[in-house]
Amino acid sequence: MSKIIAINAGSSSLKFQLFEMPSENVITKGLVERIGLDDAVFTISVNGEKVTEITDIPEHGVAVKILLKKLIDLGIIQSFDEITGIGHRVVHGGEKFNESVLITEEILGQLEELSELAPLHNPANIVGIKAFREILPNVPAVAVFDTAFHQSMPEKSFLYSLPYEYYEDYGIRKYGFHGTSHKYVSERAAELLGRPVEQLRLISCHLGNGASIAAIEGGKSIDTSMGFTPLAGVAMGTRSGNIDPALIPFIMEKTGKTADEVLEVLNKRSGILGVSGFSSDLRDIESAATEGNERAELALEVFAGRIHKYIGSYAARMFGVDAIIFTAGIGENSDVIRARVLQGLEFMGVYWDPALNKVRGKEAFINYPHSPVKVIIIPTNEEVMIARDVMKIAL
Ligand code: ADP
Numbered sequence: 001m002s003k004i005i006a007i008n009a010g011s012s013s014l015k016f017q018l019f020e021m022p023s024e025n026v027i028t029k030g031l032v033e034r035i036g037l038d039d040a041v042f043t044i045s046v047n048g049e050k051v052t053e054i055t056d057i058p059e060h061g062v063a064v065k066i067l068l069k070k071l072i073d074l075g076i077i078q079s080f081d082e083i084t085g086i087g088h089r090v091v092h093g094g095e096k097f098n099e100s101v102l103i104t105e106e107i108l109g110q111l112e113e114l115s116e117l118a119p120l121h122n123p124a125n126i127v128g129i130k131a132f133r134e135i136l137p138n139v140p141a142v143a144v145f146d147t148a149f150h151q152s153m154p155e156k157s158f159l160y161s162l163p164y165e166y167y168e169d170y171g172i173r174k175y176g177f178h179g180t181s182h183k184y185v186s187e188r189a190a191e192l193l194g195r196p197v198e199q200l201r202l203i204s205c206h207l208g209n210g211a212s213i214a215a216i217e218g219g220k221s222i223d224t225s226m227g228f229t230p231l232a233g234v235a236m237g238t239r240s241g242n243i244d245p246a247l248i249p250f251i252m253e254k255t256g257k258t259a260d261e262v263l264e265v266l267n268k269r270s271g272i273l274g275v276s277g278f279s280s281d282l283r284d285i286e287s288a289a290t291e292g293n294e295r296a297e298l299a300l301e302v303f304a305g306r307i308h309k310y311i312g313s314y315a316a317r318m319f320g321v322d323a324i325i326f327t328a329g330i331g332e333n334s335d336v337i338r339a340r341v342l343q344g345l346e347f348m349g350v351y352w353d354p355a356l357n358k359v360r361g362k363e364a365f366i367n368y369p370h371s372p373v374k375v376i377i378i379p380t381n382e383e384v385m386i387a388r389d390v391m392k393i394a395l
Pocket of ligand 1: 207208209210280281282284286328329330333
């Protein structure tokens with residue numbers, strides 16, 4: 001029996017899940033928020049109950065120490081030796097990594113080089129890796145990349161129509177993200193459909209604060225909506241998704257902002273927040289729209305409308321589709337968004353049942369039985385994929 005910890009380190013947060021493997025039983029999970037501030041918040045679930053502590057956590061190393069000490073204090077483990085492997089989510093693996101990898105000094109160096117491609121994400125992931133390496137130097141650690149699953153995209157999908165040498169010289173191409181989630185739900189969809197994934201054409205909609213759509217043919221990602229960075233594709237909580245690139249200098253000129261400041265607007269003040277003008281959280285938008293708030297209604301239309309169009313485009317890309325999958329916070333929970341995304345898709349064989357669509361947060365088919373295209377809600381589980389890869393690679 002192994003105990004494996006899956007880690008998702010962000011710039012000021014660290015999420016963890018401790019698994020017993022191979023049973024995949026979750027022993028505990030939790031999260032450290034506001035790292036770097038005096039009132040950092042440490043939350044851990046013990047027997048289904050959440051325990052929260054507010055304390056001073058100046059950096060990730062301290063967060064890791066507190067987390068490990070808590071596991072012992074709460075009697076979840078007796079000693080650090082019980083942890084047999086660590087899996088780290090790493091956002092960007094570039095073209096170098098098409099699968100998860102055991103972390104060595106050399107790999108760590110390569111991850112640092114990749115930070116250039118993902119300056120907002122990779123440095124935080126690396127800080128998390130280093131913190132664990134210092135405290136548990138002998139426990140094997142594996143990096144699991146958000147980009148890896150999309151490395152199967154053919155050149156015609158990942159290449160931008162820019163001067164070709166930009167790709168060769170600077171690595172400018174579509175990488176795609178949320179790969180671990182798209183992979184998990186596509187494999188799970190095949191199980192639920194009772195068919196080998198090799199025979200399926202799937203469109204997976206990962207709709208959370210970040211959102212991306214993937215076309216998955218024969219178990220391989222062949223196209224996805226995010227691009228060189230996670231800013232591209234559909235509209236998101238605070239991210240714009242695709243816009244006309246000529247708008248960037250235009251906005252700079254009109255507002256006097258620098259390029260970095262405009263990018264900040266596109267990343268943090270656009271999407272559902274930008275259109276609604278008051279919230280990035282879909283629950284707020286849904287209730288305001290119900291009360292007649294027009295901008296909230298517009299945000300719903302914009303958000304769902306982009307996804308709807310991607311589905312048409314990816315169905316065309318694969319010459320058809322066998323199933324559409326919804327996952328992540330919005331995909332799993334919002335019948336309102338699912339209904340708008342699926343509206344009118346009967347022309348391509350998507351017959352969905354509004355009564356079944358009312359389901360929330362659990363695996364379910366929401367299509368009519370006769371529908372040629374199935375529609376499936378599948379709660380994502382990136383952490384279990386991380387734990388599985390640690391088992392496969394390090395143990
Ligand atoms: P992240 O990308 O941060 O992991 P999540 O997958 O947790 O995001 O998704 C967060 C989004 O899911 C938020 O917009 C939230 O409003 C939405 N969401 C969560 N629960 C519900 C619900 N019951 N109904 C509608 N939207 C929901």
